[in-house]
Amino acid sequence: METVKAWVLPAGPEDRSGGPVRGELTLARIPIASPGEHEVLVESRVGCWEANMEHALARSPIDVVRQRGEDRIVVGTCGVVRVLSVGSGVRGLREGQDCLWIPFGRIDRNGYAESISAYxxxxxxGLLAERLVVPADRLVPLPSDGRYPAERWAPFARYFTAWDNWRVTSRCWRSQVDDAWDEQPLVLGWGGGVVYAELELARREGFRTAMVSGRDSRLKDIAASGAVPVDRRDFPDLDYTWAKESGEPDAMDRYRASEARFLEIIGELSGGLGVSIFLDNLGGGLHRATLKSLAREGVVSTVGWKTGMRLWNLRATECISRHIHVHTHAWRFQDGARIRDAMQATGWLPDIAEEPVTPFDRIPELAAAYGRDDLDGYFPLFSVAGRD
Incomplete structure (x- = not known):
């Protein structure tokens, strides 16, 4: 059987009593079969590092390799692939065609993913293999005009996810308010590329937008995008969980000072009304401040859980304030071509002209940098195709 090069992640130790042990990618050759009747053999071209890839390496919250019952897996869930050959029953795809690979495993009756391929x-x-065989219906062809290079399409999963989350979130907010606004409502976000993409959709609907970051390069990008940059360093101790559990005598005082400064900034941005829609893809110890900053009839929406999976709120307060909590994941399978067409027509793609693309043999370095939160951009790209 033919083999291809791939970066593989082995299963972690069976005993997790001492906590998860971070995994390391290892270069190996793995077998690859010929495509079946309704399958396609594709070449991995360029991908974008995703949060679920970090979750897999960190083995947090679970060791997905062991959960899958396998010795090793190939991760990589977002990117552009090129069709090499198609099964006898495949229609509408041809050799040499560039496509977006939709990494959905099991799909529910409404089209939403219940499991994710390569996770x-x-x-x-996964895309960290040079070639892979995938179901034909998981491919969405790129427009043939070549207006946008593959690198700009590679982070598509962040944009597809943003499109879906904003569709739900905007409808929820509008369900409680009139379309005639006395003040321009504020949409605030903290997170990564999904939030960055989603704020552009909010601006197109007439909202004022702002985004939090503690890194100069990202604050510059936020400002250039049309959102108001909010410097995270102005409220350095805004982590309620850390303050409560640290044991440091002044921890809560420092938290309260940071919370007060954060709420002061929100008041200035919102005209004293609070955040109408808070896109919170961080959670964890920041969630308390998120809820305090929300306007009445506000919406807090999340499509990620980067710094904390468990959230706490006081139901009475949330009910009285008529806050809506939105939780989504990925996007609806049947919307893939529709979102692609919207991106193509409006140019709603990341501007990554200056973003470095990590070559295949240095992918472990990219993984390590992402794990340390040591990357400037929101869309860390890697290339696979073109190797010997």
Whole structure:
């Protein structure tokens, strides 16, 4: 059987009593079969490092390799692939065509993913392999005009996810308010590329937008995008969980000072009304401040859980304030071509002209930098195709 090069992640130790042990990618050759009747053999071209890839390496919250019952897996869930050959029953795809790979494993009756390929879907391949065989219906062809290079399409999963989350979130907010606004409502976000993409959709609907970051390069990008940059360093101790559990005698005082400064900034940005829609893809110890900053009839929306999976709120306060809590994941399968067309028509793609693309043999370095939160941009790209 033919083999291809791939960066593989082995299963972690069975005993997790001492906590998860971070995994390391290892270069190996893995077998690859010929495509079946309704399958396609594709070449991985360029991908974008995703949060679920970090979750897999960190083995947090679970060891997905062990959950899948496998010795090793190939991760990589977002990117552009090129069709090499198609099964006898495949229509509408041809050799040499560039496509977006939709990494959905099991899909529910409404089209939403219940498992993700190259993550928790058993037996599924990933883009850190030179070539892979995938179901034909998981490919969305790129427009043939070549207006935008593959690198700008590679982070598409962040944009597809942003499109879906904003569709739900905007409708929820509008369900409680009139369309005639006395003040321009504020949409605030903290997180990464999904929030960055989502804020552009909010601006197109007439909202004022702002985004939090503690890194100069990202604050510059936020300002250039049309959102108001909010410097995270102005409220350095805004982590309620850390303050409560640290044991440091002044921890809560420092938290309260940071919270007060954060709420002061929100008041200035919102005309004293609070955040109408808070895109909170961080959570954890920041969630308390998120809820305090919300306006009445406000919406807090999340499509990620980067710094904390468990959230706490006081139900009475949330009910009285008529706050809506939105939780989404990925996007609806049947919307893929529709979102692609919207991106193509409006130019709603990341401007990554100056973003470095990590070559295949240095992918572990990219993984390590992402794990340290040591990357300036929101869309860390890697290339696979073109190797010997």
């Amino acid at each position: 928790d879907a058993p037996g599924s391949p």
